[in-house]
Amino acid sequence: MQHAWLGNYELSSTTCTGLNFARHSHDECVIGVNLLGEEKVWLDRREFQAGPGSITLYNPGQIQGGGAADGAPWQFVSLYVTADQLAADLGLAHLEFDCSLCFQPDLAQRLAAAVTGSLSADARIRELNEDALVVLLGEVVSLSGVRLPGSAAVGKSLISRAQELLAQQLHQSLPLDQLGDELGLSKFHLLRAFQKETGLSPRQWAMQLRTRRAKGLLRQGRAAGEVAHDLGFADQSHLNRHFRAAYGITPGRYQSVVKR
Incomplete structure (x- = not known):
């Protein structure tokens, strides 16, 4: 078990x-x-x-x-x-x-x-x-027979605010409870509205932004371990996995290519 x-x-x-x-x-x-x-x-x-x-x-x-x-x-x-x-x-x-x-x-x-x-x-x-x-x-x-409350349309401005909050705290994971409280939404309503607008969950969206920012920092010559720490990846191998999944290349290989 x-x-x-x-x-x-x-x-x-x-x-x-x-x-x-x-x-x-x-x-x-x-x-x-x-x-x-x-x-x-x-x-x-x-x-x-x-x-x-x-x-x-x-x-x-x-x-x-x-x-x-x-x-x-x-x-x-x-x-x-x-x-x-x-x-x-x-x-x-x-x-x-x-x-x-x-x-x-x-x-x-x-x-x-x-x-x-x-x-x-x-x-x-x-x-x-x-x-x-x-x-x-x-x-x-x-x-099971329980009727969920109807979800009023969530405007793009509210989703944009959610994205701002996520971007401000990329160095750490923003709990869904906290994000929902900030926006006045239940977890379910938040997830459904965010995914409808972006195609991703809030955490998936934050991870793609984290990975994108890592690419910019690596291009500037920052060490991969330092980038991973500053952007809230669990460790350098965690950065490596997400970076390779997104861009088809490891951070180290990417840095060697852009230095040419």
Whole structure:
């Protein structure tokens, strides 16, 4: 089992054989994605099966239990978050799931991939997957029967302000909560509006700007390690990965070319 916290989300990824859970409850909302195997679920005096591609949803305090049959392979990911936090992230005053099971294989795979990415040892990868998780959780909550608030159009000026704030803090990662508070938007609304305007999440946009500015500094002859530090890359190898992905050349090779 892998287990970690990502901001306010508690995440786990489990691969096992014949695991069973006694009847229990949680203080948080629980969202589970079944990737392999058949899970037999007991929930509030009801029983049902959740096979691969199923997303299970539990409200705080609901009594649940179950698992896979003895000897049967089972793989799943789980996400735990308080109802108040999830509601705030999605721009809701209150949140309660109206159904317990959704069969959505494509969404299940995307959600599982985001949870797995959020367990990465690379902080930047974790942050990018946090963005993805918020958007995907909006889809999950909508499928569960909860109606998300309508998103009023966000003008270009507000997105431009978001870009200004990101640019001012390139040396460090600007938390989505802080950026949303500055703009008066929920995380979900911010991500959806920013992506609609730019085609990127705020963190992806900040990374491309960070990489572009690195190119300018390298052209001036600045040392790659110094550039990486000043622009908020985790280290020089982190700069190397993003620079090569963007421009098809390493920072060192780029500097040797422009010196000619």
